[in-house]
Amino acid sequence: MAEDLRAQQFAFSRHLRDPATHxxxxxxxSRRMAVYRDLFFNNIHGLLSGNFPVMRKTxxxxxxxxxxxxxxxxxxxxxxxxxxxxxxxxxxxxxxxGEARGDPPWLAELAHYEWVELALQIADDALPQHHPDGDLxxxxxxxxxLAWALAYTWPVPQIGPAYQPDSAPAEPTLLLVRRDxxxxxxxxxxxxxxxxxxxxxxxxxxTGLAALQALADEAGVPADAAFLAQGAxxxxxxxxxxxxxxxxxx
Numbered sequence: 001m002a003e004d005l006r007a008q009q010f011a012f013s014r015h016l017r018d019p020a021t022h023x024x025x026x027x028x029x030s031r032r033m034a035v036y037r038d039l040f041f042n043n044i045h046g047l048l049s050g051n052f053p054v055m056r057k058t059x060x061x062x063x064x065x066x067x068x069x070x071x072x073x074x075x076x077x078x079x080x081x082x083x084x085x086x087x088x089x090x091x092x093x094x095x096x097x098g099e100a101r102g103d104p105p106w107l108a109e110l111a112h113y114e115w116v117e118l119a120l121q122i123a124d125d126a127l128p129q130h131h132p133d134g135d136l137x138x139x140x141x142x143x144x145x146l147a148w149a150l151a152y153t154w155p156v157p158q159i160g161p162a163y164q165p166d167s168a169p170a171e172p173t174l175l176l177v178r179r180d181x182x183x184x185x186x187x188x189x190x191x192x193x194x195x196x197x198x199x200x201x202x203x204x205x206x207t208g209l210a211a212l213q214a215l216a217d218e219a220g221v222p223a224d225a226a227f228l229a230q231g232a233x234x235x236x237x238x239x240x241x242x243x244x245x246x247x248x249x250x
Contacts, residue, residue, distance in 0.1 A: 044072050044085070051086040052114045055107070058161050070096075083122055086115045104164060106154035113156035120146060120179045127245060128204075134247025136208040136235040137228075141201050147178035147243040149190065149198045157187070178243050186241075193219065194234065204248060208235050 045068050049056050056064045075092040077085070093108040125145035152173040154165065174190040176198070190198070193215065200211040212231035216223035238244040 041069070041072060044068060047082060047085050048089055051118055052089070052111060054114055054160055055110055058110070058159065058164065083118075086118055090115055105168070106156065106159055106165065109152045109154050110156050110159050113150075113152065116148065116150065116177050117185045120148070120177060120185050121183060123179070128248065130246040130248050132246040136239065136244065136247060137212075137232055138207055138209060139247030140204055140206065140249070141208050141211075141235060141238075142204055142245045142248045143198070143202050144178065144243055144245050147176060149195055149202070150175045150177060151195065176243060178241070180242055197231070197234070201244070208232070 045065065048068055048071075049064070059067065071089055071092045074096075075088060077088045078091075079088070090108065090111050093103075093111050096103070098107055099105070123146060127145065128142055130142040131139070152175070153168045155169060155173050157173065157175075159165070171192075174192065174195040176188045176190050178186050178188075180186065196218065197211060197215050200206060200214060201208075206214070208231070209228070212228055213223045215231070216227055221227060235244065239246065
């Protein structure tokens with residue numbers, strides 16, 4: 001009896017996920033089965049549409065529904081939590097053979113870009129211990145866990161119904177995304193030099209001075225007084241906006 005129930009449950013779930021491939025379990029009225037199918041799919045469709053409005057508009061309603069149905073049928077989520085559904089959708093797009101299925105080449109990156117705002121809104125990372133007024137040049141700058149530096153191959157902030165590029169630009173799109181004390185999300189473009197500085201600061205192991213000197217050496221420019229002064233000013237701006245918290249112990 002238990003095995004029969006288990007088999008029926010699996011048949012039920014397979015049909016809900018992919019009714020075109022898996023027939024409905026025997027003995028369930030078709031009208032009732034249709035209610036279940038629509039209820040489950042519409043919940044997933046509604047949640048993802050709210051998380052990825054630009055992608056939905058860009059793909060068009062038919063293309064968007066086809067993509068959501070494919071995700072619903074093919075992906076096995078790692079969590080039952082609804083707030084994590086958008087992350088599961090991104091995992092699906094990153095693993096999906098998009099080129100073979102006619103997906104735009106920027107699809108997964110656009111999804112990640114749209115997800116970042118929600119992810120930062122609900123992030124509950126505790127701030128590490130730090131000295132808010134510490135010297136950013138002689139001390140070790142501490143990066144806020146609520147500030148993320150992101151690099152995209154595609155110009156994701158511009159992609160939408162009116163702009164769908166076929167080839168990636170020569171330069172990547174570099175962004176700093178942060179959440180302020182009022183839970184407002186801010187996006188800012190980064191130059192390659194500032195992005196590389198952020199990468200050097202993120203581990204929280206180098207002083208500001210050491211990070212700037214290594215950056216100058218990497219860029220092939222002298223770490224003279226003017227370069228270091230500009231770098232120090234950049235570090236202070238990062239602290240003022242909240243991307244850097246202050247300094248930590250050496």
